[in-house]
Amino acid sequence: WEFNGVSQVNIMTTGFLSAEEEPVLPSTFREEKAAFLTWLKTALHGFRLELPGKVPGKENLLEEVEKINDIVFWYSHNARVHYLSPHGLEQFGGAAWGTRDVCQGPFEYFLCFQNYPVLRKMLLTIYQHQYLENGNWPQWFMFDRYYTIQHHESHGDIIVWPLKALSDYINASGDYEILNEKLVYTHIEGYEFTGQKETLMQHVRKQIAYIQNHFIPGTYLSCYGDGDWDDTLQPADPALRKSMVSGWTVTLTYQVFREFGERLAAYDAELSQELLTMAADIKKDYHHYIIKDGVTSGFIQFDGDTIKYLLHP
Structure with missing residues (x-):
């Protein structure tokens, strides 16, 4: 490109999420920065944190x-x-x-x-x-x-x-x-x-x-399914989807049922009580099955009448 008598050149790089191009409005970095900060x-x-005043000995706060x-x-x-x-x-x-x-x-x-x-x-x-x-x-x-x-x-x-x-x-x-x-x-x-x-x-x-x-039969413990929050720990054996339990998922379910049950009390008393009852049953089974020798297991596996404790000392 050749420019004669030009003191400034702006180059704009754009990207579109669809095949239809949209009009591009000239802008500067300063303008875009200001818009982003806004x-x-x-x-x-x-939101902004402030101190009420100087704290003696804590000037670096x-x-x-x-x-x-x-x-x-x-x-x-x-x-x-x-x-x-x-x-x-x-x-x-x-x-x-x-x-x-x-x-x-x-x-x-x-x-x-x-x-x-x-x-x-x-x-x-x-x-x-x-x-x-x-x-x-x-x-x-x-x-x-x-x-x-x-x-x-x-x-x-x-x-x-x-x-x-x-x-x-x-x-x-x-x-x-x-x-x-x-x-x-x-x-x-x-x-x-x-x-x-x-x-x-x-x-x-x-x-x-x-x-x-999807509770393990006879319990109030959710089955593992295709995994839990750790995406790397997916069951290699398909049978584990229905026989294994994540202690983490159980505690999450307990928390949500209890909290949502409490919040529904004035809106739907029947469902509220149902959730609170299930939360209590989940807590009971958590202590009965997942905690062994005073220590929580990361996972447990039901194998007939036997329970295998995984990620447990």
Whole structure:
């Protein structure tokens, strides 16, 4: 390229998410930085740590507090990436919503800063991807025009995370009306959305029924399924899906049933009591089966009348 009588040249590199090009508005790094900082400050909802005054002997505290204020911006950037394509925080190339992942980092981030409209929209999107046929969720799913791309098998703890997110949201916002929202399901074959709509509360009942139906027979311990939070520990033997238990998943289920049961007391007393009773039974079986010699087992495996303790001293 040759330029005559030109003192400045701007080169813009753009990328598009669709085949249709969008108009590109000229901008500068300074303008984009300012726009990003404006978004961050809005997302943080006025959050800033300050000291009430000088603390004798702790003069370096002010510097440490400012470090936290700075690093919150970095956390916010990570949360935003995770929210846009949360396929694991360490997997920045993800292109789907991991059901567990989006209910953790991004959801908890917006919960901390009381961004209830975003949280509500996230919950409705997540529950629309619940399978009509069994009440479970895919391990991950696309959420845009590629919504039919998803992984229908999932780890044993995945079913619990949407309920935890819903429970935390209601506790923080007091928005019980969300339970009356009518939502579609997803078909497990073909992954198309259903024409049928039911209230979010009906979705929740289907979700709870799935958890109940996947207790180890004679117990209130959830079976391992295709894994738990540690994605590297997937069962090599398919039989382990129905005979092994993750102590971590059991404690998560206990926590969510107890907390959601407490929050439902004024909304649905019958389901509230049902959840609280199950939570008590889960706790009882956890102490009976998973704790051996005063030490919690990472996993246990039921083999007939025998229990094998795994990840236990």
